[in-house]
Amino acid sequence: MRILITGGGCEEPIDGVRSICNFSSGKTAAFLCDHLVAKNFSVTAVFSQRAVKPQKSVILYSYRTFQDLAGTLQQVLGQHSFDMIIHAAAVSDFSVDTVTINGIGYPSGSVGKIESGSDVVIRLKGNPKIIDSLASWSRNKACRIVGFKLTNAAPGKVREELAYALLKRTDIDFVVSNDLSEITGDRHPVCIYRKKSGKDLECRYQGQTKQELADILTMIANEIQGDSV
Template identity: 25%
Template sequence: MKTNYNVCITSGGTSEPIDTVRRITNTSTGRLGSKIADAFIEAGANVYYVYAKGSALPTLACRQYEVDTVDSVSEVLTLLFDSVSFDVMIHAMAISDYEVDTISSLDAMSTSIHALLAQTPKPSQEEIKQALRDSKEPTRSKISSANKNLVLTLKQTPKVINQLKAKQPNVFLVGFKLLSNTNLESLKNAAFSQINQAGSDLVVANRLEDIHHSEHIAYFIDTTGLIHQAHTKEEIASSLVQILYKKSKESI
């Protein structure tokens, strides 16, 4: 690989606030991302490590950036992509697919609908939706635990990985795909879908049931199909370095 080989790695799992003390999150630990970072640092790359708060960190020194929400990830990556020309982007972070849209309760919702029906015997679908939105609870502070039957509506967050190639078209983009209770063919199809939508050059695909403390089976998939398989986090990390080493046709 060339001198001044710049690698950006995202790791861990983001979270989205419900109120000032509660959050929606996922189970990602960031251990795989930290091992990938260490492998590239050992190989001599300049690593920029974007990690979710509380996730695992590399043991070796590198530039580190803490994030929590999807918006904060986008902000940090925009700043980095505007200031650094990256050779590789490894997007190993488990990004929240949804964030809270509204919070209400069955009591508040039924009251709002009852009031609507009193005014409009045959309301439209949009009028019903608006009435439900109007029943939402304020979320500027902690929601009282006295509230019963809370109802949360969620909305999709922006797909961060889909924005990366637009920022730097020549970056080698490595995406990750995690499914559960599925077969290899479905996993490959999900990887191909990411390649088509995000422009990923390589997808590391895995199934939740294949991830254990000492074992982590992963399938490396590009436009040609399955090109490699690894069985531990350490193998995944070293395999990525080897694959990128071949791509660069130079030693670091």
């Protein structure tokens, strides 16, 4: 059984030495890769350049920007057949459109280094949601998809509503709801949602640590493997 896992976070260049990025380190995704390899699954990892990488043997692709990640996933998913996708990367909602320096506009990343004292205006543009395209990009149309929905100090009801909205909008099968305010070290509380009949939402699994999250995803992978036999 083949599993693709994304990890780390996008960087969007401002100039040749600066970028807009997020806090994602890729540690959880790397932990999941190593755990699933140890359980004898074939793992392909698509990780950002700065992310912590898996220690065990995986097929590794790297990306930096949103466009890098989208292009790599479209190519890899179209060329190879995967049974499961775990999309844990922190994808940029915005990229830099233009950088205006002292009244003159430049494309993002085209200026070597903006000099200190400059008057700078950065214009952002919204990015499409990569998770919305994973099913259509996938060569294997029976591939099961696990997405992550990160919040920060959000009430439980809000987390549930966001998980439901993601499941409703996309063709994914599970949403891992996690909150940044609760993640410390090995502690990583999650509630994994899936659709039920009609408009119902079910918290199918719960865990409190990275290890428990890895065990749950392994259980789901085993169920998928059993269904395909």
